[in-house]
Amino acid sequence: MSSTVLVINSGSSSIKYQLIDPASGSSLASGLVERIGEPAGHVEHRTDGRVTEQNDPVPDHADGMRTVLDLFEKVGPALGDANVVAVGHRVVQGGKYYDGPVLIDDEVVGLIDRLSPLAPLHNPPNLTGIRVARELLPDVPHVAVFDTAFFRNLPEAAATYALDREVAEQYNVRRYGAHGTSHQYVALKAASMVGRPSAELRQVVLHLGNGASASAVYGGRAVDTSMGLTPLEGLVMGTRTGDIDPAVVFHLARNAGMSIDEIDDLLNKRSGLKGLAGYNDMREIHRLAGDGDAAAALALEVYAHRLRKYIGAYAAVMGGIDVLSFTAGVGENDPEVRASAVAGLEFLGVEIDAGRNEARSKESRFISPDGARVAVLVVPTNEELAIARQAVSLL
Numbered sequence: 001m002s003s004t005v006l007v008i009n010s011g012s013s014s015i016k017y018q019l020i021d022p023a024s025g026s027s028l029a030s031g032l033v034e035r036i037g038e039p040a041g042h043v044e045h046r047t048d049g050r051v052t053e054q055n056d057p058v059p060d061h062a063d064g065m066r067t068v069l070d071l072f073e074k075v076g077p078a079l080g081d082a083n084v085v086a087v088g089h090r091v092v093q094g095g096k097y098y099d100g101p102v103l104i105d106d107e108v109v110g111l112i113d114r115l116s117p118l119a120p121l122h123n124p125p126n127l128t129g130i131r132v133a134r135e136l137l138p139d140v141p142h143v144a145v146f147d148t149a150f151f152r153n154l155p156e157a158a159a160t161y162a163l164d165r166e167v168a169e170q171y172n173v174r175r176y177g178a179h180g181t182s183h184q185y186v187a188l189k190a191a192s193m194v195g196r197p198s199a200e201l202r203q204v205v206l207h208l209g210n211g212a213s214a215s216a217v218y219g220g221r222a223v224d225t226s227m228g229l230t231p232l233e234g235l236v237m238g239t240r241t242g243d244i245d246p247a248v249v250f251h252l253a254r255n256a257g258m259s260i261d262e263i264d265d266l267l268n269k270r271s272g273l274k275g276l277a278g279y280n281d282m283r284e285i286h287r288l289a290g291d292g293d294a295a296a297a298l299a300l301e302v303y304a305h306r307l308r309k310y311i312g313a314y315a316a317v318m319g320g321i322d323v324l325s326f327t328a329g330v331g332e333n334d335p336e337v338r339a340s341a342v343a344g345l346e347f348l349g350v351e352i353d354a355g356r357n358e359a360r361s362k363e364s365r366f367i368s369p370d371g372a373r374v375a376v377l378v379v380p381t382n383e384e385l386a387i388a389r390q391a392v393s394l395l
């Protein structure tokens with residue numbers, strides 16, 4: 001039997017997982033635990049074309065992990081018979097330490113914990129996933145794959161904030177990026193689709209999920225990215241502001257009587273699409289805008305404006321652009337956002353074919369017209385497969 005990898009992606013309120021055969025890329029089981037900590041939880045486990053659902057409350061991530069491993073036992077495939085050679089964990093923040101996957105031991109766990117302030121919504125649940133999975137699957141190697149790894153060697157000019165040098169060094173204040181596993185996977189796939197050696201390609205990748213980020217990839221190497229010290233910087237997201245004037249923080253602290261923790265919560269959890277129009281789900285924003293809701297219409301404009309700014313900026317950083325790829329929940333499924341993101345960018349050679357853009361498909365595809373100067377692509381990301389392959393490559 002071929003070997004498999006169990007991949008775990010613990011998010012702030014969810015756990016996504018997949019049992020993958022890294023050689024063929026096929027998924028033997030996958031699932032999702034969501035609404036962790038809310039009154040009604042939701043669990044979905046898919047295997048063999050069947051879906052098992054549960055709607056019991058899931059009090060915390062530890063409970064969620066136990067539920068996942070229970071489902072493998074009860075519904076299958078039994079992990080004991082699946083030849084699991086590794087458990088791959090997505091970890092968002094690896095700081096300056098990792099440019100590739102690492103075998104998890106107590107020291108690595110300690111480091112991920114110490115890096116939590118640099119990814120406060122992500123590293124703590126990542127760590128819970130690791131703790132419980134190591135407890136329940138003690139005989140298999142556990143591997144951490146960091147979102148920051150692909151950006152570990154960003155050019156200094158892109159990674160450095162113009163902050164007092166000593167303060168920045170003492171407190172590790174620099175740009176680390178995130179979603180790197182996805183950006184790297186999509187950039188590689190995109191290079192193979194356009195059929196030119198990635199060494200000469202100037203690519204922009206837009207990962208638009210609940211968290212959202214852009215990257216500039218030149219010759220296969222990341223040269224800039226929109227997330228910074230933490231995953232708060234950059235694009236407009238489901239609940240995060242993305243770029244704002246840092247003076248907004250001082251202003252609110254001094255004049256609105258808000259504490260630093262309250263402002264942190266505001267910027268990370270109550271802003272973005274949710275702050276502008278009441279919902280973090282892009283589908284809801286479209287529904288409201290379609291019903292004439294002015295706040296939702298403005299949210300869509302702010303979202304697209306930010307995207308156009310980043311595409312233009314990254315074209316400038318690389319001296320041009322050859323490939324533009326859309327990925328993740330919004331990027332893969334939302335023709336309206338894609339169209340508005342590139343509107344007016346014909347001067348860069350960026351244009352899309354309306355029919356191709358609107359066609360529904362789960363496959364990687366071109367949405368630019370034949371012969372266009374810039375290849376515009378939709379590339380479904382597969383962070384789980386990338387994590388499984390990196391975990392195996394380490395062992």
Ligand SMILES: Nc1ncnc2c1ncn2[C@@H]1O[C@H](COP(=O)(O)OP(=O)(O)O)[C@@H](O)[C@H]1O
Pocket residue numbers: 011208209210211238280281282283328329330333334
């Ligand atoms: N058909 C669709 N049209 C527009 N947006 C969609 C569609 N399907 C999913 N999305 C968006 O994708 C987001 C989730 O993307 P995903 O990549 O799964 O994010 P995450 O990994 O951060 O949870 C949802 O919040 C939703 O806004």
Ligand SMILES: CC(=O)OP(=O)(O)O
Pocket residue numbers: 011092122147178179209210211212231
């Ligand atoms: C880093 C990050 O924002 O991840 P996610 O999109 O899963 O929240």
Ligand SMILES: [Mg+2]
Pocket residue numbers: 209210328
């Ligand atoms: Mg994601």
